[in-house]
Amino acid sequence: MSFDIARVRTALPGRRVDYYETLGSTMTAAAAIRAPGAIVIANEQSAGQGRHGHVWHSEPDSGLYFTIVLRPRLAAELLPVVTLALGLAVQEAISQVCDAQPDLRWPNDLLIGPRKCAGILTQLDGDRVLAGIGINVNHASLPPDLGAIATSLRLATGRSHSREELLCAVAGGVDRMVNLLETEGSGPVLALFTAQSSYARGRRVQVDLPGNLLTGTTAGLTADGYLLLDGDDGRRHIILAGGVRPEN
Numbered sequence: 001m002s003f004d005i006a007r008v009r010t011a012l013p014g015r016r017v018d019y020y021e022t023l024g025s026t027m028t029a030a031a032a033i034r035a036p037g038a039i040v041i042a043n044e045q046s047a048g049q050g051r052h053g054h055v056w057h058s059e060p061d062s063g064l065y066f067t068i069v070l071r072p073r074l075a076a077e078l079l080p081v082v083t084l085a086l087g088l089a090v091q092e093a094i095s096q097v098c099d100a101q102p103d104l105r106w107p108n109d110l111l112i113g114p115r116k117c118a119g120i121l122t123q124l125d126g127d128r129v130l131a132g133i134g135i136n137v138n139h140a141s142l143p144p145d146l147g148a149i150a151t152s153l154r155l156a157t158g159r160s161h162s163r164e165e166l167l168c169a170v171a172g173g174v175d176r177m178v179n180l181l182e183t184e185g186s187g188p189v190l191a192l193f194t195a196q197s198s199y200a201r202g203r204r205v206q207v208d209l210p211g212n213l214l215t216g217t218t219a220g221l222t223a224d225g226y227l228l229l230d231g232d233d234g235r236r237h238i239i240l241a242g243g244v245r246p247e248n
Helices: 005-011 026-030 076-098 153-157 163-184 187-196
Strands: 017-023 039-045 064-070 103-105 109-112 115-125 128-135 201-209 212-221 227-231 236-239 243-246
Touching: 005 017, 005 163, 017 026, 026 039, 026 064, 026 128, 039 163, 064 163, 076 103, 076 109, 076 115, 076 128, 076 153, 076 163, 076 187, 128 163, 163 187, 187 212, 212 236
Parallel strands: 017 039
Antiparallel strands: 039 064, 064 128, 103 109, 109 115, 115 128, 201 212, 201 243, 212 227, 227 236
């Protein structure tokens, strides 16, 4: 189904909203925009960006692929907390619009059951944060190489959902979460993420690091939004980055 960009622009007055039928990456296009709150949306991406150089599968007419330009009044070291705040905003929007309850896997994935339905990529660019968000909304199927690890909201709930309504809900949630960070600091966001994520504390996981695989139990978050892991090696590790997966 075609994307009703006019409906989105009406629902988000005063905000720049750029729409492309096909685009290499919304992150690349958004990098040229200075206006805070601007949104770049693509119906299809040919080079959608994921973390660690991965490509985000961006099937046309099915998902939400967009980047929001943020200029939060925050110290640069709080960028990891911004990522957590964005995850909370997406989780809330999916719950409200789609009646689904995704889990949050630190730092940037949303899961339904064991499968990923959405992901977030944040990049610091001067005084801006480019917040790239991809949500598998109405995909009826996924490529064989993704079927075991990914799902869509349609596959999970058995029905299609309004991409326009979901986008507007995410945009409103992002505004609220960024305002919470700016006015009250990282504490409330960290507390919310810990409460809403089964991965933040007490979860047996494996963490893929360059040249190393750690196994242990998650032990909460640092004040900067990094993950604490009580490793099976008897040490407490601060996980700055890396793929977190349930222990096999």
